[in-house]
Amino acid sequence: xxxxxxxxxxxxxxxxxxxxxxxxxxxxxxxxxxxxxxxxxxxxxxxxxxxxxxxxxxxxxxxxxxxxxxxxxxxxxxxxxxxxxxxxxxxxxxxxxxxxxxxxxxxxxxxxxxxxxxxxxxxxxxxxxxxxxxxxxxxxxxxxxxxxxxxxxxxxxxxxxxxxxxxxxxxxxxxxxxxxxxxxxxxxxxxxxxxxxxxxxxxxxxxxxxxxxxxxxxxxxxxxxxxxxxxxxxxxxxxxxxxxxxxxxxxxxxxxxxxxxxxxxxxxxxxxxxxxxxxxxxxxxxxxxxxxxxxxxxxxxxxxxxxxxxxxxxxxxxxxxxxxxxxxxxxxxxxxxxxxxxxxxxxxxxxxxxxxxxxxxxxxxxxxxxxxxxxxxxxxxxxxxxxxxxxxxxxxxxxxxxxxxxxxxxxxxxxxxxxxxxxxxxxxxxxxxxxxxxxxxxxxxxxxxxxxxxxxxxxxxxxxxxxxxxxxxxxxxxxxxxxxxxxxxxxxxxxxxxxxxxxxxxxxxxxxxxxxxxxxxxxxxxxxxxxxxxxxxxxxxxxxxxxxxxxxxxxxxxxxxxxxxxxxxxxxxxxxxxxxxxxxxxxxxxxxxxxxxxxxxxxxxxxxxxxxxxxxxxxxxxxxxxxxxxxxxxxxxxxxxxxxxxxxxxxxxxxxxxxxxxxxxxxxxxxxxxxxxxxxxxxxxxxxxxxxxxxxxxxxxxxxxxxxxxxxxxxxxxxxxxxxxxxxxxxxxxxxxxxxxxxxxxxxxxxxxxxxxxxxxxxxxxxxxxxxxxxxxxxxxxxxxxxxxxxxx
Numbered sequence: 001x002x003x004x005x006x007x008x009x010x011x012x013x014x015x016x017x018x019x020x021x022x023x024x025x026x027x028x029x030x031x032x033x034x035x036x037x038x039x040x041x042x043x044x045x046x047x048x049x050x051x052x053x054x055x056x057x058x059x060x061x062x063x064x065x066x067x068x069x070x071x072x073x074x075x076x077x078x079x080x081x082x083x084x085x086x087x088x089x090x091x092x093x094x095x096x097x098x099x100x101x102x103x104x105x106x107x108x109x110x111x112x113x114x115x116x117x118x119x120x121x122x123x124x125x126x127x128x129x130x131x132x133x134x135x136x137x138x139x140x141x142x143x144x145x146x147x148x149x150x151x152x153x154x155x156x157x158x159x160x161x162x163x164x165x166x167x168x169x170x171x172x173x174x175x176x177x178x179x180x181x182x183x184x185x186x187x188x189x190x191x192x193x194x195x196x197x198x199x200x201x202x203x204x205x206x207x208x209x210x211x212x213x214x215x216x217x218x219x220x221x222x223x224x225x226x227x228x229x230x231x232x233x234x235x236x237x238x239x240x241x242x243x244x245x246x247x248x249x250x251x252x253x254x255x256x257x258x259x260x261x262x263x264x265x266x267x268x269x270x271x272x273x274x275x276x277x278x279x280x281x282x283x284x285x286x287x288x289x290x291x292x293x294x295x296x297x298x299x300x301x302x303x304x305x306x307x308x309x310x311x312x313x314x315x316x317x318x319x320x321x322x323x324x325x326x327x328x329x330x331x332x333x334x335x336x337x338x339x340x341x342x343x344x345x346x347x348x349x350x351x352x353x354x355x356x357x358x359x360x361x362x363x364x365x366x367x368x369x370x371x372x373x374x375x376x377x378x379x380x381x382x383x384x385x386x387x388x389x390x391x392x393x394x395x396x397x398x399x400x401x402x403x404x405x406x407x408x409x410x411x412x413x414x415x416x417x418x419x420x421x422x423x424x425x426x427x428x429x430x431x432x433x434x435x436x437x438x439x440x441x442x443x444x445x446x447x448x449x450x451x452x453x454x455x456x457x458x459x460x461x462x463x464x465x466x467x468x469x470x471x472x473x474x475x476x477x478x479x480x481x482x483x484x485x486x487x488x489x490x491x492x493x494x495x496x497x498x499x500x501x502x503x504x505x506x507x508x509x510x511x512x513x514x515x516x517x518x519x520x521x522x523x524x525x526x527x528x529x530x531x532x533x534x535x536x537x538x539x540x541x542x543x544x545x546x547x548x549x550x551x552x553x554x555x556x557x558x559x560x561x562x563x564x565x566x567x568x569x570x571x572x573x574x575x576x577x578x579x580x581x582x583x584x585x586x587x588x589x590x591x592x593x594x595x596x597x598x599x600x601x602x603x604x605x606x607x608x609x610x611x612x613x614x615x616x617x618x619x620x621x622x623x624x625x626x627x628x629x630x631x632x633x634x635x636x637x638x639x640x641x642x643x644x645x646x647x648x649x650x651x652x653x654x655x656x657x658x659x660x661x662x663x664x665x666x667x668x669x670x671x672x673x674x675x676x677x678x679x680x681x682x683x684x685x686x687x688x689x690x691x692x693x694x695x696x697x698x699x700x701x702x703x704x705x706x707x708x709x710x711x712x713x714x715x716x717x718x719x720x721x722x723x724x725x726x727x728x729x730x731x732x733x734x735x736x737x738x739x740x741x742x743x744x745x746x747x748x749x750x751x752x753x754x755x756x757x758x759x760x761x762x763x764x765x766x767x768x769x770x771x772x773x774x775x776x777x778x779x780x781x782x783x784x785x786x787x788x789x790x791x792x793x
Contacts, residue, residue, distance in 0.1 A: 004076050008029055008030070149574060197459065262480075271497075302346065326385065388414065491542075507519055532576060601615065679724075683702065
């Protein structure tokens, strides 16, 4: 019996799969897609049933030749790409290339890389799924039609370098529409009213005004708030009714792609792209010491919350052993997937319950451990008993005013025993993302309630009234944008990461404090597309197209007919768009004024992308970047003009300068000149500088002509042994500082911290004998803020 060739996507996956297969199998990686449409032309025959012209990706030609050669020598070929449309497409392209060499081509489908799953998949080899192939091919052609037919129109009418995407442009529209909501929002005043009350038994508690008569309380102004205060101070607070309700909090469903992306951003601050990259490594397999490569989670591109019966039973057994039988529900808690979910897939879950996060932590990077722990806790929590909560509510009457105080006691933790910290973090972050009404938040801030009785008269300890204003909807973060896209049925979670990346790469949006803000370019392009391609970039139309792709994947819709309908609509819009007026010559007008001449600025395109320029060019040559990079302010004021100082970055690294540049050209020189002559006798002096990574070193002021540099402080004192003109001072973290000679074995310990620098400028960095010059720069900056790093996602 000859060997079988198994082809997967990546070397990491190949290594893990190979571990579970015997010597009769040869596992190779395709390195992702091997074929695609050509980059230099449309590659779709519009007159011949949208026939695509696929070609081998140039970087894969040598690999494809190798795979074909191996296929000729093997008994059969097993295509084991991922179990989704993209994986099916990769398998299809491979089969087209290999079938001539070996017609015995089969498909293996598994959702986790474990020995059991792989052996089961290889025992049930089958043909490729043509419906999935058609769905992926339809999506690819649709995206190509939009990208290659609409983008040139943007180049012609607006400027080169712009792009449109079937889902990308709709995601951009969401960001732009939200920005307009924010600009058009008019805040309204309202007041929140609360009373601090004391009953017959301690402690005192807080009650919030909930109703006035039978209507929900709305306090529009200070006058009304004062009238309510007068009533409260004049009349008695009577506890009319005590309501005690038993409630259950059900555990959350296990993760699907979108919810994992959202939680990873909220709880770990992982961008969507990072989440998918780390999850891919956890799925494909990581080295775990003697165990070798192990796939720790199931396939991470899924929209189904289904759990395999074997995994559910294993989880119930684990929970009974580690938490107790009371934490395992009599019947599994039901979790429902979305209507469009592909139930053939499972939710994202751990593959080995004998490998908890703490056990594998020594072998994982921090980001891998954090995400694995998130998935682990969520999965086990999803299979645990609900939490049992007793909620007590005091209904308190003051004339026609009704106050409410709420308290909550957890009677049985249930899934919160494992998931409480993560659950609460999720709840709090979700509220901060969505900016709930402050009145709703205050309803839950009563604190511990005392033992009380109905009819009891309460004493007013303090009256609290607070002025508030309604807030505009917040800008989208990566998490909330993913949530909105999924809620509207736009795109698929597996595509969200590249969509978000493209919007930023094209400078259509920028991030401000972790939230997406559209640029003037993004707003203009969106307006153009919505005006001239209204239906194609409509939210509901895009969602219906996704549903149609799902139906094609299920064999319920014809892919060619779907393409024809879309293209007919696209062609009508394209013909109309050709008649629109071009702004390419004068650029996109913006509201900003030119600081030189006062004319309006406009967005134009250059060799390095879009930028802002004065509309008065060539009379005025003022330009500025389309997106000004965020500048971090530092303590202190400019000694020249009194403006704030900010960090800026130049070709030699980061430095501190006046925020009013170019009006003020002040640059703060952090590099400290010790006044010590350079030991090489070049005429320069020794200056303390900082590398780009923040390490201090001492070098010659005449760099780059003189390349003298040392990590340790230069002390102008000759060596008693060899007579060298200087010594070096080392200040280790532990132990006494000392002077030493780098030429002779001389060391002198210091009793006190004598130094040539002022006290606030002491620094000594250990390291190699001399810093690498290509990684160093004179980087002025204030000493007090040297440790501040720029924000990272």
